[in-house]
Amino acid sequence: MRPISEEDLTTRARIRDAAMGLFTEQGFKATTIRGIATAAGVSPGLVQHHFGTKEELRQACDEYVLGYMREQAGLGVTGRNLEKPEFIENVHRTAPPLMKYLGRALVDGSPGAAAMFAELVNVTEEHLAGDENPEADHRARAVVLTAMKLGITVLHEHVSRALGSDVYAAPAALRVGKAQLDLFRPEFLGRELFEQARKGLAKVEGER
Known part of the structure; x- marks a missing residue:
């Protein structure tokens, strides 16, 4: 088997990105291998060569989006970068096409989207377990919080229309981020994490 070249990796990424765009716009069923090939500027045979x-x-698109979400969650929460404007700016720049894809995948009901929802619930539950309230149903809280946050992703077109600007563009994204923090008590998310997020949004807003 020949080694994978840099050109192969670039072509594979281009095909994947083209597929994500079409899956988002048209849905999985309406998208064809030929359409993906045309959008990526390659032959249908090359699409099948790389992905079957x-x-x-x-599945490759789902895994890519899940990997991105894991990475950003790690950088933001574990890496304590939520109050750094450069981290927030990078998320605003890189996340939109992936989140739009996730929103469509959740509606289409892909197995990968179900796995992403389950993982987000598990991560959220682990975080909420730090709440000292012994009577709290952390599982139910995690499920509801995840569904609420992903609701913006699924309904992003309606949210954008109601706000008067694209929710994935920086001004509306900042408004949504601030509104989310306004709706949660600091103790629920963890006061330290809450303050980091609040300071980060304030810094980004102040730079605009």
Whole structure:
């Protein structure tokens, strides 16, 4: 087997990104291998060479989005970067196409989207377990909080229309972020994490 070249990796990423765009715009069922090939500027055979079937290509897209979410959660929460404007700016720049894809995947009901929802619930539950209230149902809280946050992702077109600007563009994204913090008590998210997020949004807003 020949080694994977840098050109192969670039082509694979281009095909994946084209597929994510079409899956987002048209849905999985309406998207074809030929359409993905055209959008990526390659032949249908090359799409199949890199990914096999359309379902395997969707799995690769799901895994890519999940990997991104894991990485950003690690950098933001574990790495304590939530109050750094450069971290927030990077998320605002890189996240939109992936979050739009996730929103469509959740509506289409892909297995990967179900796995992403489950993982987000588990991560959220682990975080909420730090709440000292012994009577709190952390599992239910995690499920509801995850569903509430992903609701913005699924309904992003309606949210954008109601706000009068694209929710994935910086001004509206800042408004949404501030509104989310206003709706949660600091103790629920963890006061330290809450303050980091609040300071980060304030710094970004102050730079605009």
